[in-house]
Amino acid sequence: MKREELESFLKEKARILRRDIIKMIGEAGSGHPGGSLSAADIIATLYFYHMQHDAKNPSWPDRDRFVLSKGHACPVLYAALAECGYFEREVLWTLRKLGSILQGHPDMKKVPGIEISSGSLGQGLAAANGMALASRLTGRDYKVYTMIGDGESQEGEIWEAAMLAAHYKLDNLVAFLDCNNLQIDGPVCEIMNIKPVVNKWRAFGWHVFDIDGHDVLQIVDTLKAVDEVKGRPSMIVAHTIKGKGVSFMENVCGFHGKAPNREQMEIALKELS
Amino acid sequence: MVNGLEKETVKKATREGYGDALLELGKEYQNVVVLDADLAKSTQSYKFKETYPDRFFDCGVAEQSMMGTAAGLAASGMICYTGSFAIFATGRAFEQVRNTIAYSNLNVKICPSHAGITVGEDGASHQTVEDIALMRAIPDLKVIVPADYYEAKAAVKAAAKIDGPIFIRMGRPKIPMIFNENYEFEFGKVLKLREGKDVTICAIGIMVGTGLEAADKLAKEGIEAEVLNIHTIKPLDEEAILKSVKKTGVVVTVEEHSVIGGLGGAIAEILGKRMPSPMEMVGIKDTFGTSGSPAELINYFGLSSKDIVAAVKSVLMRKA
Numbered sequence: 001m002k003r004e005e006l007e008s009f010l011k012e013k014a015r016i017l018r019r020d021i022i023k024m025i026g027e028a029g030s031g032h033p034g035g036s037l038s039a040a041d042i043i044a045t046l047y048f049y050h051m052q053h054d055a056k057n058p059s060w061p062d063r064d065r066f067v068l069s070k071g072h073a074c075p076v077l078y079a080a081l082a083e084c085g086y087f088e089r090e091v092l093w094t095l096r097k098l099g100s101i102l103q104g105h106p107d108m109k110k111v112p113g114i115e116i117s118s119g120s121l122g123q124g125l126a127a128a129n130g131m132a133l134a135s136r137l138t139g140r141d142y143k144v145y146t147m148i149g150d151g152e153s154q155e156g157e158i159w160e161a162a163m164l165a166a167h168y169k170l171d172n173l174v175a176f177l178d179c180n181n182l183q184i185d186g187p188v189c190e191i192m193n194i195k196p197v198v199n200k201w202r203a204f205g206w207h208v209f210d211i212d213g214h215d216v217l218q219i220v221d222t223l224k225a226v227d228e229v230k231g232r233p234s235m236i237v238a239h240t241i242k243g244k245g246v247s248f249m250e251n252v253c254g255f256h257g258k259a260p261n262r263e264q265m266e267i268a269l270k271e272l273s
Numbered sequence: 274m275v276n277g278l279e280k281e282t283v284k285k286a287t288r289e290g291y292g293d294a295l296l297e298l299g300k301e302y303q304n305v306v307v308l309d310a311d312l313a314k315s316t317q318s319y320k321f322k323e324t325y326p327d328r329f330f331d332c333g334v335a336e337q338s339m340m341g342t343a344a345g346l347a348a349s350g351m352i353c354y355t356g357s358f359a360i361f362a363t364g365r366a367f368e369q370v371r372n373t374i375a376y377s378n379l380n381v382k383i384c385p386s387h388a389g390i391t392v393g394e395d396g397a398s399h400q401t402v403e404d405i406a407l408m409r410a411i412p413d414l415k416v417i418v419p420a421d422y423y424e425a426k427a428a429v430k431a432a433a434k435i436d437g438p439i440f441i442r443m444g445r446p447k448i449p450m451i452f453n454e455n456y457e458f459e460f461g462k463v464l465k466l467r468e469g470k471d472v473t474i475c476a477i478g479i480m481v482g483t484g485l486e487a488a489d490k491l492a493k494e495g496i497e498a499e500v501l502n503i504h505t506i507k508p509l510d511e512e513a514i515l516k517s518v519k520k521t522g523v524v525v526t527v528e529e530h531s532v533i534g535g536l537g538g539a540i541a542e543i544l545g546k547r548m549p550s551p552m553e554m555v556g557i558k559d560t561f562g563t564s565g566s567p568a569e570l571i572n573y574f575g576l577s578s579k580d581i582v583a584a585v586k587s588v589l590m591r592k593a
Contacts, residue, residue, distance in 0.1 A: 061350075108348070108377050116348050117377040120368060126338045127373055130345020130353075133330060137306065137351065157369070160338035168330070 003217060006049070010216040013083070014044040018245045019272045020079035020092055026265035028096040031104070034255045035149060036076040038180040038213070038240035045219040046145055047080040055085040058112040064142050065115045065131050069124025070149035070178065071105040072257070078102050078111070086113040122155025124148065125175060129165050132173040132233075147176040151183030153194045159204070165233040166205030173233040174226050177201075178213065180242035182253045201235040213238025246271055284447035287479070288386035290425025291443050292317025295354060298433050299325045305433065306346050308332055309356035310339045316356035316386045316443070336361045340369035340381070347379035352433050355381060359388035359442060360401040363408055375414045375438050382432045383408075386443040389529035390557065390574055391479065391567040393445070400562030406534025408440040409507050415439040416507040417460070418528075418536075420481035421451045424504060427458035435460060444529075446567045448479050451502075461505045463513035469499035472585050473517040476527040477503050477536050480555075480576065484527050487581035498585060503536060511543050518544065523588045524552045527581055532556040551591035553584040 001009065017040045025031035047053070051064040068077050075095065082089045087101070094100035101110040105119025115131070118124045128146040135142050148158060165173050177197065185191050194200070201208045207229045209222045219238070226234045242256070243249030246268040249260075260268055298305045299321055311334045313319040322329040332339035336357050343353040355362065362385035363370065374381045390400045408416050417432070417439060419425035425443060432439045451466070466481070467488050476484035481502045488498040499517050503509070518524055524544065526537040537554035544550050557574055571577055 067345075116344060116373065118373070120372040122337075123341050123369055123373045126341020126369075127345035127348065129338070130342040130347070131349050132345075133342065134346050134349030134351055137304075137328065138349070157335075157337040157341065160333075160335035161341065164332055164335070164338050164342060167333075 006220065007217050010041070010044050010049060013048045014040045014216065015272055016083060017044055017076055017079045019269060020082070021075045022246065022260060022265055022268045022272065024075050024079065024092050024095045025259045026262070027093045028259060030096060030259050031075055032072040032257045033249060033260065034182065034242040035070060035073040035178065035180060037244045037246060037249065038242050039073050039076050039147060039178050040244065041214045041216050042147065042176055042178070042219055042238055043076050043080050045216055045223065047084055049220060050223045051145065052142070055113065058086060062140050062142055065128070065144045067115050067124045067128040067131070067144065067146040068106060068118055069128070069146050070121065070152050071119030071124065074106045077106065081111065081113040087111070121149070121152040122157040125158055125161040126164070128173060128175070129161055129170060132165070132170040133168060135172055143172045143174060145174050145176070147178055150177060150179045150181065150188045150194055150197070153177065153197065154192045162201065162204040162206065169231050170233045171230050174223070175233065175235050177235060177237045178240055179237055180240045182242045182251070182256060184256050186253055198237055201237070206233050206235040209234065209236045211236060211238055213240035214244060284449055285422035286445060286447050287419050287422060287425035288315070288317050288443040288445065290419065290422040291384050291386065291429050292320045294426040294429035295321040296324060298430060299328065302352060302433060304351050305354065306330070306351045307354045307356070308339050308343050310334055310336045310361065312357050315358070318356045336366040337369045340366045341373050343381045344373040344377060344379050347381045348377070351380070353381045355383050357385045358399060359385040359404045360399055361385070363404040363440070364401065367407055371411050375411045378413065378437050380436055380438070382429070382439050382441065384429060384441040384443060387445045388442045389444060389478070390562040390570045391444055391446045391529060393567045393570065394564050396564040397561040402531040402557040402562060403534065404442065405506060405530050405536070406538065409534065409539065413437070414507070415505070417505050418442045418477040419504060420478060420502055421448060423450065423452035423454060423456045424458060427456055428504065431458045431460055442478060444479055446479065449482050451482055451485070461508050461510060463510040464502040464504060465499065465517070466502050467498065467500040469497035469521065471497045471521055472499070472589060473521045473524045474498050474500045474527060474581065474585070475503050475514065475524060475536060475540055476500065477506065478529055480527040480529055483576065483578050484581060487578040487585065490578060490582050491585055496585065496589070506536060506539055509539055509543065511547070514540065514543065515548055518548055518550050522550060523592050524550055525555060525581060525584045525588055526552070527555045529576060530556055531559060533559055551588050553588040555581050555584050
């Protein structure tokens with residue numbers, strides 16, 4: 001595929017994910033649109049281009065794994081899994097409803113393609129470490145991708161896990177930091193500053209990339225560059241916009257965990273059409 | 274006489290049973306992996322580390338990360354055993370155990386040592402009196418408290434065959450043997466160690482031996498105590514307990530744990546619902562531990578065979 005074609009292909013996939021996110025959360029009447037929308041381009045690149053996985057065989061032992069440590073952004077992951085064919089699209093509209101496989105935060109026992117239950121912040125990176133270590137024991141040549149949030153980076157367990165990944169030289173582990181600069185109570189830099197975040201991860205022994213998390217070709221190129229990193233884990237600090245793609249949600253803290261009402265949903269879907 | 278029941282003069286700690294069981298599991302299962310948090314010497318997992326270095330990962334002083342790593346390993350097909358001290362495994366890392374391991378029903382065996390007050394001189398910060406209560410409250414998490422070295426070893430080995438998360442509580446002190454190497458651990462079953470008609474003594478962990486000692490003393494006074502080893506606190510073998518209490522009419526629970534939420538709590542829950550009966554609880558009375566030798570602390574906190582005898586006499590006064 002030519003680069004321009006790849007770019008428009010991935011942008012189109014990300015647009016579909018964003019539409020589904022809005023519709024899912026709108027139908028549910030609750031959920032976290034901001035951090036789902038900020039992650040859409042990364043998730044689209046992973047699931048529709050980069051990762052080795054098979055929707056028809058979710059437990060394929062050699063598959064690449066993805067762990068959504070910032071589990072509240074699960075609408076974007078559910079949307080990607082449905083688009084890949086892990087389950088029927090109709091299931092998306094049952095998000096957060098009683099009896100749905102699509103819980104408010106991911107449940108690996110219910111949803112094919114979810115590698116581990118998450119949602120309590122700070123815990124996914126450690127689980128990803130375990131999966132990366134397991135590949136060493138089984139001799140299976142897969143990679144483990146994970147995504148943490150910038151607010152989530154305030155959890156101590158993230159840094160415990162950061163040390164472990166570097167200590168065990170987990171070069172089959174690739175983390176994204178979805179740096180959308182906002183958390184529930186306000187800007188990350190005001191609530192609990194995590195800067196200088198690139199230096200922090202470097203100091204912890206990771207190979208760090210600093211990219212635009214909405215530039216799909218940059219994401220593609222970075223994931224390719226990651227394959228050349230040996231002897232240490234990689235952190236891709238992805239600068240993003242919370243609520244990306246919906247004008248009245250972009251950089252608005254209030255849409256961290258608030259669903260659009262009917263009218264807002266219509267406007268958002270029009271903007272994403 | 275129960276098969277495998279024996280009094281030996283040599284004493285061993287339950288944590289030694291953990292260490293020795295891991296060695297056997299390492300040989301039997303290629304997918305057994307062991308983690309610890311800078312306490313491999315204390316938990317005895319160092320033996321596995323020396324023999325199977327490729328399958329042992331020290332996570333440093335970072336119990337939360339250890340539990341998460343264990344979850345990831347288990348999600349990738351490993352049977353993962355984790356060490357540390359009970360206070361840190363169940364307290365510091367409670368929510369990792371709850372959300373990433375138990376909620377996902379992952380095959381992680383949480384087997385910390387140094388539970389209870391018999392940690393001794395280290396004092397209250399390291400003496401967990403609430404770990405059973407914490408673990409028991411987590412949905413679907415199985416809870417085992419072994420009574421001696423052989424039961425610990427057998428339970429740790431049995432856990433490999435049971436899919437899903439299990440908490441097995443180990444202790445620091447060397448204690449007398451109750452069983453021998455022929456002991457067969459039956460998960461989820463109450464083990465009757467002594468027949469009696471006057472009172473049911475339900476005991477766990479290192480207090481099982483003390484319960485038997487108390488029963489000997491009571492026998493000399495003409496009181497026949499039935500002694501049950503409740504090694505599996507969850508799921509609880511309710512029918513076996515009710516059968517005994519139906520016969521004796523009264524119960525004394527004995528544990529090296531808070532009287533809140535542990536064995537006493539568990540037994541009270543079923544008796545209250547199904548067979549209200551006079552009951553006394555021998556355990557830590559809603560208080561923190563303190564420094565001292567294990568033997569001193571057993572007396573200080575009222576966990577000696579004398580205390581059990583007193584509790585039995587007290588509950589017998591209330592017998593209808």
